Amino acid sequence: MHLKPSLFIVFIAGATLLFFACPKKKQSLSSSGSNMPSGGNPKLIGEWQAKDGSKLKITNKTFAEADSPEPEDYFVKGDTIFTSFQGNLPYTKYAIKKLDEHSLELFTPDSVVMDYTK
Numbered sequence: 001m002h003l004k005p006s007l008f009i010v011f012i013a014g015a016t017l018l019f020f021a022c023p024k025k026k027q028s029l030s031s032s033g034s035n036m037p038s039g040g041n042p043k044l045i046g047e048w049q050a051k052d053g054s055k056l057k058i059t060n061k062t063f064a065e066a067d068s069p070e071p072e073d074y075f076v077k078g079d080t081i082f083t084s085f086q087g088n089l090p091y092t093k094y095a096i097k098k099l100d101e102h103s104l105e106l107f108t109p110d111s112v113v114m115d116y117t118k
Contacts, residue, residue, distance in 0.1 A: 043099050048116035056116055
């Protein structure tokens with residue numbers, strides 16, 4: 001039994017396309033037991049304080065403003081933090097304007113920019 005070269009080339013091309021077209025399975029960083037938040041940016045974790053005295057505490061699993069009685073679950077997608085109380089919808093969105101080891105600028109849901117420092 002002898003394969004035609006054109007059939008072999010079509011098979012190899014199809015296998016290559018299939019390999020590169022299938023999405024790779026990503027491991028969730030928050031479920032791996034590491035100290036990374038849901039979204040993978042360890043710079044977010046910590047206690048942040050704004051110039052007006054308000055505080056923000058972010059752990060690898062929760063997001064809490066100082067005036068909030070209960071911390072909220074959160075995940076990060078792109079430059080946006082999505083929070084929800086016990087997984088309920090709708091999500092509250094905070095857009096990250098700037099983030100480094102010592103400063104954080106967030107657009108709050110009411111479009112106010114809050115500057116935080118560690």
